[in-house]
Amino acid sequence: MTQVRPMRADARRNYERLLKVAAEAFAEHGEGASLDDIAKRAGVGSGTLYRHFPTRQALLEAAYVDRIEALAVRADELGAELPPGEALVEWLNELCVGTIQVRGMKALLGSAVTDGSAAAVTACGTNMKEAAARLVEAAQREGTLRADIEPIDVLRLAHGVATASELAKGDRSAIRRYVSLLTEGLRPAR
Amino acid sequence: MTQVRPMRADARRNYERLLKVAAEAFAEHGEGASLDDIAKRAGVGSGTLYRHFPTRQALLEAAYVDRIEALAVRADELGAELPPGEALVEWLNELCVGTIQVRGMKALLGSAVTDGSAAAVTACGTNMKEAAARLVEAAQREGTLRADIEPIDVLRLAHGVATASELAKGDRSAIRRYVSLLTEGLRPAR
DNA sequence: CACTAAGCGGGGACTGTCTCCGTTTAGTGT
């Protein structure tokens, strides 16, 4: 086993400050926020930032792990409370809405879901995929979800809906319509 | 009337070289291709590029006008050949596929469809929106399209589908499934 | 309290965007 010696106190301090500042920065400027600027605002050198988080993706993910994790948990809650079809619909709703409300999270969801070679196979992304898989499979067994849809498709489509909704900045109702369209489309052919 | 004096010969030459090179560059490196590099490859200074095309958007659009225009024309062709519902479905199919095949066109479609204040109200984007509107309205009159969908929604959703498909680089069949899901979702509630 | 490796941080190389302005040249009138 990899003997993980605990982080030095200063390292831990910086790590946490960076996360806090990063979350603010992403919220304020979107996923493109300047990394050097985040480092500066956290009062550390850029070297420190890049050592802790080698890529923008890594930082983005670290800043939002809790939300992703919460979403994965939520999937199982809904799965326990509702019939599979409804659980999936409701979860997709929360997923899309959440993704849009938190600037920067859309980018994260997107990258977690590519199958490009260098895809960041992030731990929490995996959680999410597994949670989605459980909902999808249950709904398919029940017959309320098209059979030709894979779990990963659902996540990609959620990303697509979030993207479409973003284009409709001015129209607050768009997201509701787009999510409903997605869930309608997911039902088996008549 | 704005008396448009014809471009000077050298200006026209450069304009055309730039377009040609830009199309290649976008195809090769995606929408993010370096503009200075395009200028260099076209054998002109960057000043010349920026004078002809003040923004990346402008260049992108100029490089793809013909395709956008063709798509608008195609909408009317389909509208004349097929019953409205089918025409819309078929057009969406061609739109999504075309958008994905041509790197950089997705970005263009996206920007043509935002209603943010500074939206580039591009001439050819308008053509496209009008073409879409004709198909959408016909299909709604016929009753084969949900009544709560606006023409612009259809374009945004196409952009969303293209985005989702892009995430599935490895999976050639994804796009078909996603488009079919979109068209299913667009049908009126049962 | 001294030692050492973990950690820091900012200077600097590099890439890209976009503007400014001195220089060049196409088109025109003579």
Next chain:
DNA sequence: ACACTAAACGGAGACAGTCCCCGCTTAGTG
């Protein structure tokens, strides 16, 4: 042919961002 001028050129350079390297600092240990 030639001179003139407005149009167009082009590249230097200011600026912003990313990311690495390596000499310096400091937390944790015996």
